[in-house]
Amino acid sequence: MKEASKIVDNLNEDEDPFWQLIEPLILSEFPRSEMERVIGFIEYSTNKRSLPPSIVDDKWRPHEEIHAFMASCSRRDGIPASPFRDTSAFPFIAELEANYEKIKAEFEALLEKESDRFQSVTSMNYKSGWKTLVLYYNGHGIDGFPYHLCPVTKSILDKVPVAGRIAGFNRQSPQSGIPLHSDGNNMWLTCQMGIKVPAGQKAWIRVGPETRRWAPGKCLLYDTTFEHETFNESPDEERVVLHVDFWNFADLTPMEVRAMQRIYQLREMYLQAEGLLEVGGKL
Structure with a gap:
């Protein structure tokens, strides 16, 4: 099979039809009031937002390799970042x-x-x-x-x-x-x-x-x-x-987890339909 992480590889492609459709689809299934950070994730994926200085300036976190990012928002603290977690x-x-x-x-x-x-x-x-x-x-x-x-x-x-x-x-x-x-x-x-x-x-x-x-x-x-x-x-x-x-269900809400699971499910289906992802028989 192709690499499992390819589910979200090449996210930063603002012409990818998938990412043009996903925001309205998610908002049709989940309440907008709970989706602020999820929408932010989609906007990072389509180059509509930039990474914050907390990542860009951290020598231990290669920011050029960040392809899927959820930031803090006005209502909630950000996702904590440390090499090892409790x-x-x-x-x-x-x-x-x-x-x-x-x-x-x-x-x-x-x-x-x-x-x-x-x-x-x-x-x-x-x-x-x-x-x-x-x-x-x-x-x-x-x-x-x-x-x-x-x-x-x-x-x-x-x-x-x-x-x-x-x-x-x-x-x-x-x-x-x-x-x-x-x-x-x-x-x-x-x-x-x-x-x-x-x-x-x-x-x-x-x-x-x-x-x-x-x-x-x-x-x-x-x-x-x-x-x-x-x-x-x-x-x-x-x-x-x-x-x-x-x-990371300690720092994401249950609704955010469900929404992200849905996005990744749809992304897998899309890549398979486009012939860009093959799930091998050995799985």
């Missing part, structure tokens, strides 16, 4: 950690029976030694996926507004890592729980100026608008994490 605002993270042993066993069952589902989901994956078994794509489940092999993982993720990329198990080969990049969307966060971590916690992620290491059964929560990179220092052990991109 996990306590998101109860599902504690639930993931409490079920670590079961989730690890489910990963091993999937690895044994569905190993051919591991694939590259971004252009950098193959070269960087990173492959993913996708459980959710663009916020929805995968037709025909053997969810009976991972019932606990599914039951927890079904409670989460999974965002416009993926949730799944990521494998990182020994002596490899993801090169420095940022993901350009400030409306969702990324949670990763260590499933298999090399001895001595030899796998790390740097987000902005801060570096942390994965631990078995523990989650890291971070903001991918900050530049980030990873590396597995082990010479012979892979690193596996459960990766979840989700709508």
Whole structure:
């Protein structure tokens, strides 16, 4: 398949018919009084607004890579920005950690029976030694996926507004890592729980100026608008994490989350209809 994040790639194209139609469509489905920041997101996507100095002047957040942005508005505070976030605002993270042993066993069952589902989901994956078994794509489940092999993982993720990329198990080969990049969307966060971590916690992620290491059964929560990179220092052990991109429901209203889910659903349908997005059979 093409990269999952392509759902919102090339947003800054003011001649794209999709973005000319989406505002009136959303306002026909959701109350205007709740859509101020969503409309702002659409205006950023069509170059009708500029990024604020808080991003442009932040050396750790490559503003030229920001392609989907929701700003503060007159009624509400903006979306907080820090490389790593406190996990306590998101109860599902504690639930993931409490079920670590079961989730690890489910990963091993999937690895044994569905190993051919591991694939590259971004252009950098193959070269960087990173492959993913996708459980959710663009916020929805995968037709025909053997969810009976991972019932606990599914039951927890079904409670989460999974965002416009993926949730799944990521494998990182020994002596490899993801090169420095940022993901350009400030409306969702990324949670990763260590499933298999090399001895001595030899796998790390740097987000902005801060570096942390994965631990078995523990989650890291971070903001991918900050530049980030990873590396597995082990010479012979892979690193596996459960990766979840989700709508930041601590800082977005429930109505905003639903509206953004609707936009991304429509964007996926549009790209598929235009032949610009192909969902591969392995999903």
